[in-house]
Amino acid sequence: MTVTLEVRDGVGTIRLDRPPMNALDVAIQDRLRELAEEAARREDVRTVILYGGEKVFAAGADIKEMQAMDHTAMVLRSKGLQDAFTAVARIPKPVVAAVTGYALGGGCELALCADFRIAADNARLGQPEILLGLIPGAGGTQRLARLIGPSRAKDLVFTGRMVTAEEALTLGLVDRVVPAAEVYEQAHAWAAKLAKGPALALRAAKESIDAGLETDIDTGLTIERNWFSGLFATEDRERGMRSFVEEGPGKATFR
Numbered sequence: 001m002t003v004t005l006e007v008r009d010g011v012g013t014i015r016l017d018r019p020p021m022n023a024l025d026v027a028i029q030d031r032l033r034e035l036a037e038e039a040a041r042r043e044d045v046r047t048v049i050l051y052g053g054e055k056v057f058a059a060g061a062d063i064k065e066m067q068a069m070d071h072t073a074m075v076l077r078s079k080g081l082q083d084a085f086t087a088v089a090r091i092p093k094p095v096v097a098a099v100t101g102y103a104l105g106g107g108c109e110l111a112l113c114a115d116f117r118i119a120a121d122n123a124r125l126g127q128p129e130i131l132l133g134l135i136p137g138a139g140g141t142q143r144l145a146r147l148i149g150p151s152r153a154k155d156l157v158f159t160g161r162m163v164t165a166e167e168a169l170t171l172g173l174v175d176r177v178v179p180a181a182e183v184y185e186q187a188h189a190w191a192a193k194l195a196k197g198p199a200l201a202l203r204a205a206k207e208s209i210d211a212g213l214e215t216d217i218d219t220g221l222t223i224e225r226n227w228f229s230g231l232f233a234t235e236d237r238e239r240g241m242r243s244f245v246e247e248g249p250g251k252a253t254f255r
Contacts, residue, residue, distance in 0.1 A: 001031070003015065003028055003032055005035045005038060007042070009192055010045070010046035010047065010195030011188060011192050012045035012048045012049070013048075014035050015052070015053070016051070022052045022053070023058070023062040023063075024062060024110070026080075029085075032110075033083060033087040046199055047094045047095070048095045048096070049097075049191050050088070050097040052107070054100055056102050058107030059107055060102075060107055081138050082138055084138075085110060089210075094115050097111040097116070099120065099125070102123075103126075104126050104128055105128055106138050108140065108144075109140045109143065110138075112144055113143070116176075117173070117175050118176045118183055118186050119174040119176070119178075120179070121177055121178065124163070124165075125165075125174070127140045127144065127156050127160065128162070129160065131160040147172060152172075198237075200231060207223070211223050236255065240252040240254065
């Protein structure tokens with residue numbers, strides 16, 4: 001399989017495996033959507049890692065496959081492309097991208113679907129679609145601008161240039177830069193820590209932030225208030241508050 005889901009200690013790793021560059025063809029896109037939806041459903045998956053292996057995250061779409069498509073074919077395909085990435089972005093659990101090597105075009109857009117990005121010190125990220133006479137089509141014009149701001153996003157999209165891991169960190173495109181050999185290990189440590197947390201509260205936090213950013217602050221506060229009060233019906237809230245009162249902060253065990 002070119003994309004797999006492996007689960008260990010509550011952490012589900014969605015692994016791209018299409019050598020040599022993990023080019024994101026239609027089959028990979030559709031499989032990504034299927035596995036993202038599976039990870040969202042499965043109770044044994046508490047957090048998710050997006051990973052392309054030790055050498056490359058994903059160097060973009062399969063250009064040869066796209067070259068053969070005419071306008072009609074891409075009109076029919078473009079929603080499926082976006083739906084695959086949206087399914088990843090909407091996994092209602094914490095998601096971290098472990099970025100090694102190239103994360104370009106669709107690869108960069110896939111990393112943008114994560115909640116947190118850990119990059120190798122030799123990683124290179126960018127949206128080079130303009131160099132093909134195109135624009136990003138899997139969420140790059142939208143998620144990138146929301147993450148790093150419109151001016152910085154326009155710089156990357158207009159020029160198509162690649163940025164180093166250090167510049168990506170400065171731009172806010174990635175959240176942590178580590179030695180290449182430690183990328184997956186650190187991503188797993190981040191995910192494993194959160195996998196022990198209160199699953200419904202983490203879902204509430206993610207959905208409140210993501211949905212709130214897409215609307216006005218009053219609506220966002222309503223979303224927050226509804227989730228906040230709703231969590232008072234959960235066993236995890238009872239356990240967390242009881243543990244805090246009896247043992248102090250940070251010692252609760254959640255189910």
